[in-house]
Amino acid sequence: MERTWNNKAWFMVLPVLLLVAFSAVIPLMTVVNYSVQDTFGNNQFFWAGTDWFVEILHSDRFWEALGRNLLFSAIILSIEIPLGILIALNMPKKGLGVPVCLVLMALPLLIPWNVVGTIWQVFGRVDIGLLGFTLKALGFDYNYVNDVFDAWMTLIVMDVWHWTSLVVLLCYAGLVSIPEAYYQAAKIDGASRWAVFRYIQLPKMKRVLLIAFLLRFMDSFMIYTEPFVVTGGGPGNSTTFLSIDLVKMAIGQFDLGPAAAMSIIYFLIILLLSWIFYTVMTSSDEQA
Amino acid sequence: MAATTNNNSRWPLALLAVLLIYALATGMLVLSLPVKDGGRDWFAPLVPGGWMAWSFPTAMFFLSIFTLLALMAVWEYARPGGHPRVGILRFETTRGDRLFISLLGSAFINLAWLGLVGPNLWWALALCVVYAIGVFRYV
Numbered sequence: 001m002e003r004t005w006n007n008k009a010w011f012m013v014l015p016v017l018l019l020v021a022f023s024a025v026i027p028l029m030t031v032v033n034y035s036v037q038d039t040f041g042n043n044q045f046f047w048a049g050t051d052w053f054v055e056i057l058h059s060d061r062f063w064e065a066l067g068r069n070l071l072f073s074a075i076i077l078s079i080e081i082p083l084g085i086l087i088a089l090n091m092p093k094k095g096l097g098v099p100v101c102l103v104l105m106a107l108p109l110l111i112p113w114n115v116v117g118t119i120w121q122v123f124g125r126v127d128i129g130l131l132g133f134t135l136k137a138l139g140f141d142y143n144y145v146n147d148v149f150d151a152w153m154t155l156i157v158m159d160v161w162h163w164t165s166l167v168v169l170l171c172y173a174g175l176v177s178i179p180e181a182y183y184q185a186a187k188i189d190g191a192s193r194w195a196v197f198r199y200i201q202l203p204k205m206k207r208v209l210l211i212a213f214l215l216r217f218m219d220s221f222m223i224y225t226e227p228f229v230v231t232g233g234g235p236g237n238s239t240t241f242l243s244i245d246l247v248k249m250a251i252g253q254f255d256l257g258p259a260a261a262m263s264i265i266y267f268l269i270i271l272l273l274s275w276i277f278y279t280v281m282t283s284s285d286e287q288a
Numbered sequence: 289m290a291a292t293t294n295n296n297s298r299w300p301l302a303l304l305a306v307l308l309i310y311a312l313a314t315g316m317l318v319l320s321l322p323v324k325d326g327g328r329d330w331f332a333p334l335v336p337g338g339w340m341a342w343s344f345p346t347a348m349f350f351l352s353i354f355t356l357l358a359l360m361a362v363w364e365y366a367r368p369g370g371h372p373r374v375g376i377l378r379f380e381t382t383r384g385d386r387l388f389i390s391l392l393g394s395a396f397i398n399l400a401w402l403g404l405v406g407p408n409l410w411w412a413l414a415l416c417v418v419y420a421i422g423v424f425r426y427v
Contacts, residue, residue: 026340029350033341037333045341047331050407057403268395275392283379 028267034260041254052261062262064237065245066269069221072155072241076220079160081213084167089201091172102172105165117229120158124230144231148238151231155239158226163216170212174205210281214274221270242266299366306358310351317347353391360387375427386427390420 035052037045056062091101111119124144126132135142144154182200191199224243227233233240233248240248246266250259321328321344322336334342360383364370370382381389394416401412 029346030340032349033343033346036346037341037343039341043337043339043341045333045343047343049331050402050409053399053402054407057399265399268392268399272392272396275388279379 031260031263034256035264036257038257048257052257053265055258056261056265061237061245062242062265065240065242068239069223069241072152072223073217073220075156076159076163077213077216079156080164080167080216081209083160084164084212085171085205085209087164087168088171088175089197091168093176102169105168105172108162108165109169111162113225114229116158116162117226120154120226121230124154146235148235151235151239154230155227158230159220159223162226163219167212167216170208171205174208175201178204206281210278213281214277217277218270218274221273296366296368299362302362302365303359306355306362309358310355313351314348317344317351356387356391360384377427381427383424386424389427390416390423393419393423 034045036048036050038048039045087105091105092098108116123129124132124142126136126143132142132144141147142150144150178200182204183196186196186200222243223241224247227239227241228244228247231239233244242262243266246259246262249255249262317334318328320334321330322332323329324332330344332343334344334347363383370384372380372382374380397416397419398409398412401409401415405412
């Protein structure tokens with residue numbers, strides 16, 4: 001049968017194209033323009049070529065911040081994804097417990113990032129914060145302001161508290177969509193709890209897990225507000241992630257050229273890693 | 289109903305239109321360059337004081353990217369379906385995927401060149417063309 005085409009349908013995507021143009025394409029083009037020029041303000045620009053890229057690629061500051069970002073994302077993903085699955089598996093599937101659990105899980109997601117940072121900044125203080133004071137009273141030498149390990153632990157626990165719920169809710173949505181017949185068949189076959197998880201629940205959660213994984217990776221790799229509020233990038237530069245460094249460079253030092261070059265490299269790394277994750281997870285999904 | 293059958297025999301016209309627009313836009317950009325010491329200043333701001341800080345090389349870069357996308361649209365018009373296939377990466381790719389892989393890989397080739405070799409990117413550009421041909425042929 002000959003396929004029919006209605007090219008007027010393309011006009012239906014025009015609004016979203018305009019929206020993306022104004023929210024993403026035009027700012028991206030501006031950043032590319034800035035990345036090859038220098039400015040001293042007043043919208044006066046001078047050609048710099050690829051100098052800023054060379055400078056960024058040869059700066060230890062950039063590579064150290066990138067390393068911290070990758071480490072942070074790896075830790076966050078290795079905790080939040082398994083923990084989210086575990087909590088979702090143990091959430092009630094019917095009864096009053098369902099809305100109670102869902103509301104409890106959604107609560108951290110409703111809190112703005114800067115408020116989360118402020119909460120944990122106060123929570124971790126050894127003089128007035130419940131966490132800091134309790135740890136001190138128990139004999140732990142906890143101080144996220146001076147100690148690198150404590151600062152990292154605080155940021156990791158804060159992120160896990162804030163965002164595991166997202167993974168839980170996505171996994172839960174995947175779990176409740178599994179028809180009861182699958183479980184009945186597994187029961188007849190005498191499948192173990194692990195076998196049910198491995199061969200029924202996990203494959204059915206794959207798509208939502210992909211979304212959770214990508215969202216959490218991109219978000220943790222771009223993290224800014226919470227560490228900025230809690231540690232301000234310290235002690236020293238130990239929690240200075242790329243985003244914090246970028247803001248320092250662009251707004252603090254008004255080095256728009258190097259900051260734009262760094263933004264583009266940062267953007268390309270996120271694009272590459274997200275594409276790899278997406279491709280690996282969707283192609284393994286197609287093979288399954 | 290406004291539905292029409294797909295007539296892809298007119299693709300040379302579409303290709304010509306895209307190339308013509310590209311040539312015209314390039315010409316306009318060249319003409320808009322300021323003249324300095326009797327010659328065109330290729331690196332001067334195209335719009336002095338403009339907040340987007342356009343320059344000729346960046347304008348040409350984006351114009352080429354948009355032209356590439358338009359050429360892909362013409363290719364799709366001529367041969368609909370995206371030509372999906374499984375190549376050496378062992379997953380299915382369409383023409384659009386292959387363009388994305390080419391552009392993303394080219395960006396990293398250029399960055400690697402800047403970091404390891406130097407600021408002159410002409411050889412890196414040549415390498416990108418070879419890489420893109422490889423991607424379109426084998427991926």
